[in-house]
Amino acid sequence: MDKVKVVVGLGSCGIAAGAGKVYQRLLEINEAEGGLFELGKTSCIGMCYKEPLVEVTDGTGTYLYGEINDKRAEEIIEKHVKNNQVVTELVEYSDKIGGKEQDFVDNQVKIVLRNCGKMDPESIDEYEKRDGYKSIKKILENNISEDDVIKTVLDSGIRGRGGGGFPTGMKWKFARGYKSDEKYVICNADEGDPGAFMDRSVLEGDPHSVIEGMIIAAYAINATGGVIYCRAEYPLAVKRLNLALEQARKRNYLGKNILGKEGFNFDLYVKEGAGAFVCGEETALIASVEGKRGMPNKRPPFPAEAGLWGKPTNINNVETYANIAWIILHGAADYAKYGTEKSKGTKVFALAGKIRNSGLVEVPMGITINDIIFKLGGGIKEGKKFKAVQMGGPSGGCIPAELGDTIVDYDSVNATGAIMGSGGMVVMDETTCMVDVARFFLNFTQKESCGKCTFCRIGTKRMLEILERITEGKGEEGDIEKLQELAAQIKDSSLCGLGQTAPNPVLTTIKYFRHEYEAHIKDRKCPAKSCKQLITYMINEKCIGCTVCARVCPTKAISGERKQPHLIDQDRCIKCGACYDACKFSSIDKL
Amino acid sequence: MSCREKQQQIKETVSKICAEFNNDPNELIAILHKTQGHYGFLPKEVQIAVAESVGVPASKVFGIVTFYSYFTMEPKGKHPVSICMGTACYVQGAEKVLREFESRLEVKNGQTTDDGKFSINTLRCIGACGLAPVVMIGDKVYGNVKPEEVNNIINEYS
CATH class of the missing domain: 3.30.70.20 (Alpha-Beta Plaits)
Incomplete structure (x- = not known):
C-alpha cells in the first residue's frame, strides 16, 4: 500500500496562522517514526478561516483538517495515519465523508485556482503532472497559428480580471496588430485593493500557471520579453515566482527557440514594486518598470501601441493569465459554458470583513451576492445582520443588503455603482458606519493620488475634510451636496482610473445610505454607533x-x-x- | 570616524550595490530596495551616493524615494511594528490595535521609540485578510490581533 500523504498549507495566511510550526512538528514526528508518511507542502487552500490546514490522503480518500496546532497534529498522526481512525470532529471537508465545510467546497468551480492547494507550488514536476505546460506544447506541436490562439481567447469571452473588464482577446489582437522588432507582455501583479488577495494566492500557490499564460500571450502577439510587476509586500510570491522562472528556463519553456520552435524567443523577469497604489494603472505601472515615479500618462497611445520602452505591450493581470492555459487546453466553448451572456467563465473572490468564512472562493459568473455571502461565506459573524458589501476596493462601492440578489457579472455590478474590480468583497454588518467607510476609502485614495491632476490631488483632500467633519459630529447642512459636486468634478477631470473612480465609495454610500449621512449631520448621531465623537x-x-x-x-x-x-x-x-x-x-x- | 571617511564608506558600499545592476538608471527602484535593505533607511547622503553612481541628478532619486511608500528616510526601530490598515483589517478593528501600540510604546504612528527598539507604521493591505486584523513585527505576522493582546506581543521583544 502507498504511504499516507500528509500535506500542510503553507501560503502567507497559513504561515501567519502558525502552519510553519505545524509543518516542523510533523517533520519531527515523521523522522522519529522513520518516515511513516509522506509529508508535503502546498499553498493557499482558500479556507483562510480554518488555517492552519492539513490534508491527509489515504487509500480511502482525502481529509482536510482545520485549525491544527501541534497537539492536534499529533492526534491526527496517532489516530488517522497510524490506526486508520479518521478524527471526524476535526474534518472540515472530505471527498469521502463530507464534513462541516461541504457547502464552501461544493459551490465552487475551480479554473484559476485549479492547482492552488492541490500541489507543491515549488515543484515544476507537480505542475506538469496536473496538465501544466500542456497548452503551450499543444500550440507548438500542432502549429496553431497566432491568430487562432487569439481567436480562442476571444471566443472564450474572458474579460480582464484586474477590474476594467476589457475583453482579453481584443487586447491581444490590438497588440498583435502593431509591427515592431520588440514587443512586451507584462503581468500586473501589483494587487493594491485593500481586501483583495486572490492574486497573491495564485502567485504563491500556482506560479507556473501565470507564467504559462504569459508565454502563450507572448506567442500570440510575438513578444520578445516580459515582466511580472509584483508588489514588494508579497515576498513569498516573489520568491516562488523567481524559483518557477528558473525551473521553466531549465526546461526551455522560456529562453531561445522555445520547445524547439525556431525563432520563438521569450524570457521573463520579476520586477518588484515599492508601494504605490497608482502603479496598478497600466501606464503608471510601465513608468515604474522603467524605474521612474509611477505616474500615469495620457492614453492614447494605448500600451498596445506604445507601452514599455515605447514598444507595443500587452498588460493583463494575474488572474487573467492564470485562466489562459486552461482555456487553450479545454477550448473556448468549455470556458464560455460558465457565466452570463456578457461575462463568461469564473471569478475569484476574496471574502473578508465581518463574514464567517473569510477566504478565497472561485464561482461561476452570474451567481448572486447573497449566494456568495450566505452559501459560501456562511453568513455574518456573531449572528449580526448583513448590511452591505464593498466591492472593487477604493475604486468600487458599497452594495446594500437589499440588492443582495444582484448577480455578479461586470454589467450588473456596474449598474449598482460599484465595480467588479479585482474581486475583493469586504462584508459589513450593522456595526459598520457607512460614512466612516467612505472616509476610510477616501483617506486611502487621497494618500495614494500621485498628484498629477489637480482635481484628484486637491479635490479628494477637500472631500476627505468634509467626511472627517461629518464623522466628528461637525457636519453642516449642504455637505452632502458639496460632496456630490466635488465627486462629479473629480471624475470628469482626472487622467487615470484612480481619480476617475476615487469618489465611488462616497457616491454609493450617499446613494444607498443617505439617511446615515443625515443622521450624522442633523441629529449628531451615528446609527451604527461607531463614530466615537457621536456616541x-x-x-x-x-x-x-x-x-x-x-x-x-x-x-x-x-x-x-x-x-x-x-x-x-x-x-x-x-x-x-x-x-x-x-x-x-x-x-x-x-x- | 570623520565625516569625510564616513562619506567615503557610504560611497563605496553604494557603488558596489549599483554595479550589481550595471549602474542602470532604469533599475533605480531595485537599487534603492537593495540599498534600503542594507542601511535600513535612505538618508540624504546615501541618496546622493546612489545618484552619483548611476549618473542621474539627486533630485531624481529623491523623487522616487518620496513617491513610493516602501522607501523611508527615517531610521526604523530594531523591531518595526507594521499594522495593516487594509479594508478588512480596518472593519475588524485595526485602528484600536494601532492606538494600543501607540499608547504602550508611547510613540505615534511613523515614529521610533527613544531606545531605537520599536517603530510603528501602518501598511496597505498585506493580503492576509482572512486573519484580520493583522500586525507584522519584522517578518513575523500576527493574525486576529486583539487590543488586549498587544502588551504580550510587545513583551516577546523586550
Missing part, C-alpha cells in the same frame, strides 16, 4: 455599583458609591469605551 455612554438602572467601570475609566469621569448606581460625567468622558468593555452586567448603554 454617548450612559449607565442604566441595571448598575449594581461594583465600581469596575470607575476603576478602568482613564479620566475618572465615573463616580458613585459602592453598591450604588454610578454616573458618567459627560464633560470629562473621552468616549474610549473602556467602561463599556469592562462592565459585566450590561449596565452601560451606548447611545
Whole structure:
C-alpha cells in the first residue's frame, strides 16, 4: 500500500496562522517514526478561516483538517495515519465523508485556482503532472497559428480580471496588430485593493500557471520579453515566482527557440514594486518598470501601441493569465459554458470583513451576492445582520443588503455603482458606519493620488475634510451636496482610473445610505454607533455599583458609591469605551 | 570616524550595490530596495551616493524615494511594528490595535521609540485578510490581533 500523504498549507495566511510550526512538528514526528508518511507542502487552500490546514490522503480518500496546532497534529498522526481512525470532529471537508465545510467546497468551480492547494507550488514536476505546460506544447506541436490562439481567447469571452473588464482577446489582437522588432507582455501583479488577495494566492500557490499564460500571450502577439510587476509586500510570491522562472528556463519553456520552435524567443523577469497604489494603472505601472515615479500618462497611445520602452505591450493581470492555459487546453466553448451572456467563465473572490468564512472562493459568473455571502461565506459573524458589501476596493462601492440578489457579472455590478474590480468583497454588518467607510476609502485614495491632476490631488483632500467633519459630529447642512459636486468634478477631470473612480465609495454610500449621512449631520448621531465623537455612554438602572467601570475609566469621569448606581460625567468622558468593555452586567448603554 | 571617511564608506558600499545592476538608471527602484535593505533607511547622503553612481541628478532619486511608500528616510526601530490598515483589517478593528501600540510604546504612528527598539507604521493591505486584523513585527505576522493582546506581543521583544 502507498504511504499516507500528509500535506500542510503553507501560503502567507497559513504561515501567519502558525502552519510553519505545524509543518516542523510533523517533520519531527515523521523522522522519529522513520518516515511513516509522506509529508508535503502546498499553498493557499482558500479556507483562510480554518488555517492552519492539513490534508491527509489515504487509500480511502482525502481529509482536510482545520485549525491544527501541534497537539492536534499529533492526534491526527496517532489516530488517522497510524490506526486508520479518521478524527471526524476535526474534518472540515472530505471527498469521502463530507464534513462541516461541504457547502464552501461544493459551490465552487475551480479554473484559476485549479492547482492552488492541490500541489507543491515549488515543484515544476507537480505542475506538469496536473496538465501544466500542456497548452503551450499543444500550440507548438500542432502549429496553431497566432491568430487562432487569439481567436480562442476571444471566443472564450474572458474579460480582464484586474477590474476594467476589457475583453482579453481584443487586447491581444490590438497588440498583435502593431509591427515592431520588440514587443512586451507584462503581468500586473501589483494587487493594491485593500481586501483583495486572490492574486497573491495564485502567485504563491500556482506560479507556473501565470507564467504559462504569459508565454502563450507572448506567442500570440510575438513578444520578445516580459515582466511580472509584483508588489514588494508579497515576498513569498516573489520568491516562488523567481524559483518557477528558473525551473521553466531549465526546461526551455522560456529562453531561445522555445520547445524547439525556431525563432520563438521569450524570457521573463520579476520586477518588484515599492508601494504605490497608482502603479496598478497600466501606464503608471510601465513608468515604474522603467524605474521612474509611477505616474500615469495620457492614453492614447494605448500600451498596445506604445507601452514599455515605447514598444507595443500587452498588460493583463494575474488572474487573467492564470485562466489562459486552461482555456487553450479545454477550448473556448468549455470556458464560455460558465457565466452570463456578457461575462463568461469564473471569478475569484476574496471574502473578508465581518463574514464567517473569510477566504478565497472561485464561482461561476452570474451567481448572486447573497449566494456568495450566505452559501459560501456562511453568513455574518456573531449572528449580526448583513448590511452591505464593498466591492472593487477604493475604486468600487458599497452594495446594500437589499440588492443582495444582484448577480455578479461586470454589467450588473456596474449598474449598482460599484465595480467588479479585482474581486475583493469586504462584508459589513450593522456595526459598520457607512460614512466612516467612505472616509476610510477616501483617506486611502487621497494618500495614494500621485498628484498629477489637480482635481484628484486637491479635490479628494477637500472631500476627505468634509467626511472627517461629518464623522466628528461637525457636519453642516449642504455637505452632502458639496460632496456630490466635488465627486462629479473629480471624475470628469482626472487622467487615470484612480481619480476617475476615487469618489465611488462616497457616491454609493450617499446613494444607498443617505439617511446615515443625515443622521450624522442633523441629529449628531451615528446609527451604527461607531463614530466615537457621536456616541454617548450612559449607565442604566441595571448598575449594581461594583465600581469596575470607575476603576478602568482613564479620566475618572465615573463616580458613585459602592453598591450604588454610578454616573458618567459627560464633560470629562473621552468616549474610549473602556467602561463599556469592562462592565459585566450590561449596565452601560451606548447611545 | 570623520565625516569625510564616513562619506567615503557610504560611497563605496553604494557603488558596489549599483554595479550589481550595471549602474542602470532604469533599475533605480531595485537599487534603492537593495540599498534600503542594507542601511535600513535612505538618508540624504546615501541618496546622493546612489545618484552619483548611476549618473542621474539627486533630485531624481529623491523623487522616487518620496513617491513610493516602501522607501523611508527615517531610521526604523530594531523591531518595526507594521499594522495593516487594509479594508478588512480596518472593519475588524485595526485602528484600536494601532492606538494600543501607540499608547504602550508611547510613540505615534511613523515614529521610533527613544531606545531605537520599536517603530510603528501602518501598511496597505498585506493580503492576509482572512486573519484580520493583522500586525507584522519584522517578518513575523500576527493574525486576529486583539487590543488586549498587544502588551504580550510587545513583551516577546523586550
